Amino acid sequence: ILLLHTCVKCVSLPEKVKIVEVGPRDGLQNEKTMVPTETKINLIDMLSASGLPVIEATSFVSPKWVPQMADQVEVMKGIDRKPGVSYPVLTPNLKGFQAAIKAGASEVAIFGAASELFSKKNINCSVDESLQRFDEVMKAAKEFGVPVRGYVSCVLGCPYEGKVAPEKVAHVAKRLYSMGCYEISLGDTIGVGTPGSMSKMLEAVSREVPVNALAVHCHDTYGQALANILVALQMGISVVDSSVAGLGGCPYAQGASGNVATEDVVYMLHGLGIQTGVDLSKLMDAGAFICRTLNRKTNSKVAQATCKL
């Protein structure tokens, strides 16, 4: 066979990627140390200064379940909101939504799971039941003109069920989208995904939800996050969730890492010539700050490498 020439596939990548910073919520929620309200506020303010366009500020969930987020109202009221930056908050039910609006929230988020067992173990109801609960939140959000972001967890694997069918993920994503969520963040909750399973899942989901309404939320528990994000970008995704300093461990693999570090994501994106609007050194300042306060090492390799050179 005559090889014509080396065929380097021209991969088109997005020019811009929107980073959704989940450190203050998803990150801190999975940290054992209780973080004082003022520290949380300082962290969010530093992140606002780094150019991040979206910063998930807190969660209006019952403090009985998530004590770390008990100071939700003070955090929401205490932060310095930078114009042009969104500060979505989690609202698992109507009560949480109402409290969020009262505290000044202008964007909220809801969570569905792609795994029945995970849904039952996590929030004590089936996937369909959980989506019905969110119907009330969606209605209220529409009335208030508040945009809602939808999360799907366990998109590449479940700690209880193991493999998760891409069609199931697509089904849940489609439901959330048709309910009115403007964006669906697909979460590899236990970080087991690889470029193989990521591309199969995204193929299935992008048949049901427009790709510009999709985001990926990759966990780095098996070191696969950046590779998975790269594949997602190659498939047209241009919204990536990450957590400063890689805050937040994995509750299903003790001691292992969880969220992918924002610094490492930004380093990769900038290296690809993709714009994010983020100032990496200011971002690293925020990461250094929160790690000092938590008295823990950063999970970001970029932060580890850079500060030693």
Place this chain on the structure above:
Amino acid sequence: MGNVPTTVKHCLSYEQLIQDYPWLKRWLLEEKTNTGHEFPEFVKIVEVGPRDGLQNETEIVPTGVKIQLIDMLSGTGLPVIEATSFVSSKWVPQMADHTDVLRGIQRAPHVRYPVLTPNMQGFQDAVAAGATEVAVFGSASETFSKKNINCSIDESMLRFKEVINTAKERQIPVRGYVSCALGCPHEGYIEPSKVSEVAKSLYELGCYEISLGDTIGVGTPGSMFKMLQSVMKEVPTNALAVHCHDTYGQALPNILTALQMGVCVVDSAVAGLGGCPYAQGSSGNVSTEDVLYMLHGMGIETGVNLAKVIEAGDFICNALHRETNSKVAKARGRTLGCVSVRENI
């Protein structure tokens, strides 16, 4: 051979392909749906833990431990295991026991055990100790070359020429490394054309394979793509390998990019052994476990048993009293009693 039809496929239209190569239809029908990015069906892993890994560990490892590590790795299915380095023990004390290690290991059939030979002296010692494959190191950065081996790139090529010619006479294959392929701790940015120049020299001197090393791990898929594009104009893709460091967490996406461009040889180190001498406390080599997890998850064959590599990693980390750098090993070792996702074991 298995990768050839897929490469051709991208150059021609479907109709024309089927017309010209009727037997291809079966290949195309059997192809699994994917993103449309073709990957090699098989990737050769070159395990550099016992040499590159241990060389960069501060604790001196007893000879018996090195031998046991290599023997454990030999049982995992890894096709190539870089065993040691015949460099002066004055410069690299960790490798002082090179002869004992090479003589002490139990060589598995179908596994190759290359050793580093920076000069003729080293080469002769290596052959005397029973080496059947050697490797030489060039640099894409002049400053790095001068600081690392005390001579310019051109001077180093002359040294290697001697080694390679002698190796040819003895029918000993030589692998060539190019360090600083994506950046230099002294010079910073390295022009892709410089990398291709050095890669080409080594290839033309007679190296059968050129491993392109991101020595300080600063590369990203962007710079990896540009560098490989340049090198692939001078050296055939099937003679290329990537040696990525994970200092900035970029190793796996960089490897993925290389695979998408047709590279099918990847260097890695069990447990991510070996730090980075240019960023104290940071990681160096990418972990073999994490690479395998990714490749297997993509349906790429390697012939390697991940669980056995994890065992070898556990062994050496215990011996070194240190934690593994492999996220896969960390997660596997600590998963609470839930169903583990079996797809990748």
